[in-house]
Amino acid sequence: MTGHAVKPEPLVTIDGVAKRFGGRMALDGLSAVVMPGRVTGLVGPDGAGKTTLIRLIAGLLKPSAGAVTVCGFDSIADGEDVRGVVGYMPQRFGLYEDLTVAENLTLHADLRAVTGGDRAAAFQRLLGFTGLEPFRGRLAGALSGGMKQKLGLACTLIRPPRLLLLDEPSVGVDPLSRRELWRMVYELVDQGIGVLWSTAYLDEAERCQSVMLLNEGRLLHSGDPTDLTRRMEGRSFVMRGLDTAGKRGALAEAQKRPDVVDALIQGRSLRLVMREGASAPVGAGAVEPVRPRFEDAFVSLLRTSGGDHAATGVVPSITATAPAADEGGFPVEAVDLTRRFGDFTAVDRVSFMVRRAEIFGLLGPNGAGKSTTFKMLCGLLPMTSGTARLAGISLAHAPALARARLGYMSQKFSLYPDLSVRQNLDFFAGAYGLAGGVRRAAVARMIDGFGLRPFVGSDAGELPLGFKQRLALACAIMHEPAILFLDEPTSGVDPLTRREFWAHINAMAGQGVTVLVTTHFMDEAEYCDRVGIVYRGAIIAMDSPDALKESARDAGLPDPTLEDAFIRLIERHDRARETA
Structure with missing residues (x-):
């Protein structure tokens, strides 16, 4: 048989696997393989069954039906042998x-x-592989999010495995750290290690050599991601040349159309994915076809598979009317905002102003100072120096009055897990001073507007992640604030829930609410009217997403993404510091 390459044996064989928890079927009849020497992406929305499948492969759960074989070992009968060849993060x-x-x-x-x-x-x-040698004496709690993930990977690799299981390793990690994680993982693949990478980041799925796409416990696709993307040829379009009001209006209209599968704001443009067989869209801007992405195929498949929890993108209406007192001024003003922790300067003379009904984004690597800036502007952290005004009110002179004009959704789930959905809403309504009929109406509006009625009696801590985020946003806006602060609000949330979430945000901005948001998702940053890049405690660039992308354009990068622009701006800043 000379001249024929020997086909490698699978590292993992999943044969008719099902897993039931009580009355809920988490996985339903899965059959697939994971091959050595490649990255296999395990892709799916929140609750699809990704973590359950990884734990079955690691021998930590027993399947209700079917079998999992890992490197020739049965995942249950040969559990010790499996743990000897698998690394699990x-x-x-x-x-x-x-x-x-x-x-x-x-x-x-x-x-x-x-x-x-x-x-x-x-x-x-x-320590050399992860770049952590200079930090070997630093407490793990003092590391940035990206460095923690690198340390976690190093600990998993203490004894090199044949199979590496990574369960959403890049959630909450900035683009620079994500690229570093991918670089390290592909170095491992070059050494012959097979990797199963679970993710909700769709650009990451495109970096995988093979993908397994899960939804509601079922396998929708297994194989090369480009096979799925090719099916979308002729269905992806961009509507260009829209102003702020135009793009939000076009988004709202597109979300109502049955022939539109997906609609996303991208700077001054609107990206549209049409249903199979639908004609090209017509709108206020210039419409042109574009190359489909894996994300287009992913969302289309989810929304036509019968399990779409966000339907066609239409979400219930949430009304929020910003008070008119701040018209003509800047609802948010930060001047030379500075915060020091001992000898460390976390935020260094940050200044910016945000217009009424504007969505303003703060982007930056982990530890850049984004959340610290937010906390100072919300009155949750005192300023070392500088001034801040919300809706014309000084945080230094009248902090309680200023805070009453804003809603705040923190980076980590901050509701009361042992209280029900209704009890959380009632508590926050009381905290915002709502009483009587106004309070009852606000709670009812949030329950209906965010689709929470099936969960009103459920403890908040038991909700699926997407519904936790809905509840957190509902609690933040039920008093109809003029200003809304969102600190990485969709970290770890699946793409369909993120679209729903941003539909609410765009609707509120259209009604006059001023929105400040931090995010690691570059497609979310495209929703913003302006973006400030925060690095080492300072804002190093501030402009519209389109202008930032244009600043990164050159012969070697003729069509840069916002992530490309983000990384180039940081690299330019570092080079300027080195030569100064």
């Missing part, structure tokens, strides 16, 4: 934040019985 990796980088590595080396010279060699290899 769960969503919430168990780093000890009060231990240093080196101490965390030492603990995991002890657990995996890596000793003596092997341990010293592993530490040298992993």
